[in-house]
Amino acid sequence: MRYSRTTLAATLACLAAPAAARDLNAGTIRISHPWARETAPSQSVGGGYLSLTNKGRQPDRLISATSPAAREVQIHSMSMDRGVMRMRRLTGGVAIPAGATVAMAPGGLHIMLVGLKAPLKRGAMIPAQLSFERAGTIRIAFKVEPVTAQGPGGSHHEQH
Numbered sequence: 001m002r003y004s005r006t007t008l009a010a011t012l013a014c015l016a017a018p019a020a021a022r023d024l025n026a027g028t029i030r031i032s033h034p035w036a037r038e039t040a041p042s043q044s045v046g047g048g049y050l051s052l053t054n055k056g057r058q059p060d061r062l063i064s065a066t067s068p069a070a071r072e073v074q075i076h077s078m079s080m081d082r083g084v085m086r087m088r089r090l091t092g093g094v095a096i097p098a099g100a101t102v103a104m105a106p107g108g109l110h111i112m113l114v115g116l117k118a119p120l121k122r123g124a125m126i127p128a129q130l131s132f133e134r135a136g137t138i139r140i141a142f143k144v145e146p147v148t149a150q151g152p153g154g155s156h157h158e159q160h
């Protein structure tokens, strides 16, 4: 009994691992834990987050993204402007210096899914493609997490 219980626990741990740590590689770029925040039915935009590590010796750049789940995918930054958090579209993409990790997280850089075709439902995997200047294009999937995931920051998306 004890043995089988241990085996079950080990099996569950193995099954859980890929979902918890979905790391993908595009050339020398490692993409860690892409996730998106659950959206309300009235919301037309959603935020996507991940971190990008450049393991190479050359700088790279995330230049664009697409997703069948949204009309358009943009790269945004957030910063304080006279006490108000403001989003800005980064048309030039995001630089990823050699050896650096760029975190795209609530309150900072993020991927904005604009014109959602359906609400992002908790637990769903949202397919997307990221294009890098050097590393090329890679398919990823954002795992949809609860609205409360990783602190506040979802409300800024209502500004769109």
Ligand SMILES: [Cu+2]
Binding pocket: 076, 087, 110, 111, 112, 157
């Ligand atoms: Cu945004």
